[in-house]
Amino acid sequence: MQTRPSLLRVGIAGLGTVGGGVVRILQEQETLLAMRGGARLELVAVSARDRAKARGLLLDGIRWEEDATALASAPDIDVVVELIGGAEGIARAVVTQALQNGKHVVTANKALIAAHGAELAALAEAKGVGLAYEAAVAGGIPVIKTLREGLAANRYVRITAILNGTCNYILTTMEKTGRDFADVLAEAQAKGYAEADPSFDIDGVDTAHKLAIVAALAFQRAPNLDALHIEGIRSISKTDIHFARELGYRIKLLGITSQRDGEQVEQRVHPCMIPLSAPLATVDDAYNAVQIEGDAVGRLFLEGRGAGAGPTASAVVADLIDAARGHRMPPLMVPAASLPSLQPADISGLKGEYYLRLTVVDRPGVLADIAGICRDQGISVASLIQHAHAPEEPVDIVLTTHQTRESQMQQALREVALLATLMAPPQMIRIEAP
Numbered sequence: 001m002q003t004r005p006s007l008l009r010v011g012i013a014g015l016g017t018v019g020g021g022v023v024r025i026l027q028e029q030e031t032l033l034a035m036r037g038g039a040r041l042e043l044v045a046v047s048a049r050d051r052a053k054a055r056g057l058l059l060d061g062i063r064w065e066e067d068a069t070a071l072a073s074a075p076d077i078d079v080v081v082e083l084i085g086g087a088e089g090i091a092r093a094v095v096t097q098a099l100q101n102g103k104h105v106v107t108a109n110k111a112l113i114a115a116h117g118a119e120l121a122a123l124a125e126a127k128g129v130g131l132a133y134e135a136a137v138a139g140g141i142p143v144i145k146t147l148r149e150g151l152a153a154n155r156y157v158r159i160t161a162i163l164n165g166t167c168n169y170i171l172t173t174m175e176k177t178g179r180d181f182a183d184v185l186a187e188a189q190a191k192g193y194a195e196a197d198p199s200f201d202i203d204g205v206d207t208a209h210k211l212a213i214v215a216a217l218a219f220q221r222a223p224n225l226d227a228l229h230i231e232g233i234r235s236i237s238k239t240d241i242h243f244a245r246e247l248g249y250r251i252k253l254l255g256i257t258s259q260r261d262g263e264q265v266e267q268r269v270h271p272c273m274i275p276l277s278a279p280l281a282t283v284d285d286a287y288n289a290v291q292i293e294g295d296a297v298g299r300l301f302l303e304g305r306g307a308g309a310g311p312t313a314s315a316v317v318a319d320l321i322d323a324a325r326g327h328r329m330p331p332l333m334v335p336a337a338s339l340p341s342l343q344p345a346d347i348s349g350l351k352g353e354y355y356l357r358l359t360v361v362d363r364p365g366v367l368a369d370i371a372g373i374c375r376d377q378g379i380s381v382a383s384l385i386q387h388a389h390a391p392e393e394p395v396d397i398v399l400t401t402h403q404t405r406e407s408q409m410q411q412a413l414r415e416v417a418l419l420a421t422l423m424a425p426p427q428m429i430r431i432e433a434p
């Protein structure tokens with residue numbers, strides 16, 4: 001039986017969007033949190049880059065540390081909350097040193113956990129302290145707790161998720177307004193929904209970090225970013241969104257993980273066409289959603305805000321309440337020492353249905369050339385669309401396939417790219433039925 005402390009002394013490194021949200025909840029809900037955690041959560045010290053910055057926070061009486069790593073060694077701090085970000089540098093130093101010094105750590109840092117999760121989990125276990133990171137995946141949605149605790153009796157079959165609000169906002173807005181990608185991205189940047197350098201979001205890297213953590217938990221492997229197949233949404237045009245609609249689909253950037261042939265774990269991030277009736281297709285704007293399939297529980301669907309001060313701080317403070325309650329468990333569900341490294345399942349072995357859009361000059365024989373390439377690769381066409389247009393004008397030919405191997409599709413794409421009638425790079429989007 002563990003004894004509960006009546007006081008948990010907190011130090012926060014990083015007072016930006018999330019850090020500011022955490023300070024507010026700690027101050028505004030002090031009594032409620034003390035009741036739920038069985039201990040008072042006292043904010044003792046904070047650190048950020050610029051002390052003079054106006055933050056709209058009440059920080060009187062709270063110690064300011066110029067160097068965030070000082071929080072990791074301060075004798076009057078029990079738990080260090082790392083809300084700076086980044087897989088290396090100061091964030092990694094704060095977390096590592098805090099664990100080494102026997103302090104609990106709470107973080108929202110997906111890049112750090114995806115890159116160094118196994119090593120940090122082993123350190124936390126060796127020191128007998130907690131390493132909690134609920135906010136790192138899908139913000140306010142309690143996906144880590146759900147996988148690690150609520151569904152711990154299950155063998156996971158597959159997890160399919162929308163994990164990046166910026167991408168979902170862009171794709172949803174493109175569909176609602178009929179505008180093109182670059183236009184919607186520029187507007188999202190102007191409104192502050194997308195970063196000035198949006199590549200982390202729109203190239204699928206942020207989704208990949210979160211999926212690596214989810215896959216590690218679900219399939220008991222050390223997180224391994226190198227094992228992921230990653231594609232972003234830059235190539236999605238309003239034409240694809242339009243054809244998706246015509247075919248009864250919606251385009252979403254999904255993170256998908258499942259086990260293939262026993263040992264290999266599939267982890268892929270790419271745009272998908274999904275049926276309009278799929279729960280994930282109804283997730284609009286900046287929302288996130290996670291669909292979990294377990295052998296005993298069946299299918300579960302969680303939807304909510306994946307970013308922003310309130311939702312993310314909600315997850316961080318829940319981790320602090322766990323720390324106050326004395327809840328400890330291996331950060332990656334099983335002891336880090338027993339985690340095998342994650343074997344990548346090569347995307348070329350994937351089997352599924354595909355959407356292919358080819359912009360061609362419509363001359364006699366074009367369709368026969370495309371049909372010949374499909375025939376030679378053993379690709380069976382499920383549907384074909386070509387709208388009326390003037391002769392000799394560029395036209396989009398869209399086909400969908402029956403079940404096909406990715407390697408066959410890739411070979412067909414290489415051959416199609418050589419056609420003299422092709423006016424633009426071919427567009428291929430995988431069709432999923434989540």
Ligand SMILES: NC(=O)c1ccc[n+]([C@@H]2O[C@H](COP(=O)([O-])OP(=O)(O)OC[C@H]3O[C@@H](n4cnc5c(N)ncnc54)[C@H](OP(=O)(O)O)[C@@H]3O)[C@@H](O)[C@H]2O)c1
Pocket residue numbers: 013014015016017018019047048049050051053068082083084085086090108109110111135136139306307308309312
């Ligand atoms: N924003 C979200 O919605 C969200 C959602 C889920 C997870 N997360 C994760 O939460 C973490 C924080 O994100 P955020 O959006 O809150 O970031 P942010 O607004 O950019 O805030 C970062 C904070 O870190 C401080 N900082 C930077 N370098 C520092 C240094 N060397 N020493 C001490 N402090 C330093 C900054 O100080 P100054 O304020 O003085 O510049 C700022 O307060 C990241 O890991 C992110 O991936 C964020």
